[in-house]
Amino acid sequence: MSRRFSSLKDDPKSKLQQEIVSKSAWKIKLAASISAIAFLLFLLNFSSGNRETPSVNSPTNAYGTQPLVLKEGDPYIRALMRTISASEANDRRPYSIIYGGDHVSDLSNHPNRCVPILVGPNIGNCSTAAGRYQMINTTWDEKAKRYHPRPSGFMFWKSYSFEPEYQDAVVYAWLKDPQAWGVDISELLRQGKINQVLKRLSGTWTSLGYGIEDNSMSSKLPTIYKKMLREELRQAH
Template sequence: MARKLARQRSARGKKKSDFTLKRVTVASSVAAVALVFWLISCQAIQRQSSGYFSWQRSQKQLSEPRLAIDLLADTLVTNTVTSPADVMIQPLMMTGGDPYIRALMRTISASESNVPNPYAVLYGGKQVHDLSHHPQLCVTIVTGPNRGRCSTAAGRYQILYKTWVEKAERYHPKPSPFLFWTGYSFEPEYQDAIVYAWLSDRQAWGVDIAKLLRQGKIEEVLRLLSGTWTSLGYGIEDNSMSQYLPEIYQRMLKEELQIASQN
């Protein structure tokens, strides 16, 4: 009798444990299915969200000024047609001066150094932090007719070290003499000041550049300067912005004339 009761209790316990196990299994399955649906929903939301924000970014990019490097990327990668009038060109650090020369300086930098921090850029795109003097770093040229050589071009106007020393001796507004040596700061305002004085010097170019600009002869001026800044076109090489420079100049001139009228 005792053995029979024990067997009955054992059977009831086994049925109970089996039932409990089935409940746990069912609950786990339901939880697993719910988790799967939740993950799918999250992915769908994420796709929709990223798509929305990607659209927002694209709309923002189309509505804001573009850097020249972005315009080139649009053309090569996405084949998106953008206007050179949308190119963002930073204002000069120097204040005052002839708005026609100032507009020309910004136009030169549109093809030479159109990056977020043009005053600190080296040839090839790397940035430097010390502008107390010309960086004098010779970077290997990887494309174009001078491939294999190196260039010390630096700053907003991509001035070679040798040219910087020559022009700084003549035009730098605040040279720093020390014993038998003179230093020339490469800070942004001095880059502007030297290039401004250089472009304004009739003897340096054999013509009055400001006068030519007032006569609307921007292409003649760009041709004249292309021997110094080859990216302006008309010479041994150019870049993706060269053909748009006359149009860019007109927009820069409009901005500079407006600034001059407010001062």
């Protein structure tokens, strides 16, 4: 038997057949590997498609323009608040969203979760931005001390609820305060100077345009503001 095996091994036709079989087996393995990879990619894509897509920093729809929880106030400032959230926290549940797109259930205080920044000029750092207006924890603490309508605690031990109504209340009072911005924001809005207002606020909310951290909604904000203002003026009458 060994002689027959030896003679077949030395036969050129036999070698050719072996090479053909070997190449065919390799092609089958390659095709199977490609199919397996394609299937895994399909599963990943299907899975992500059934999750709520993180909208912070990459919004595609104006979910963030939904009505405020705050029920009263200057319609011009209210429209501006809805415009800010259109690019900062463009989500169906903007009040509970944190940087990166996840949601938190406990809003008794600012979530204060430092999420790694993966894109943009601040890559490598982390952000505690949270809520409809994506306020970082230090900004929230500073502004809540000044504008929060119902702080809890005693003496120097204060806490500031981050519930939706208080997010709105703090940002509303902040935007209404001329000393905070060096100008009367409400008056500028009444004069139709929305671009000037957005530029002034862009140092605080970096997605409002002017090249800091623009996103897909930044260029649409003046138009969004006009639509929000029409809604707010209609509701005010």
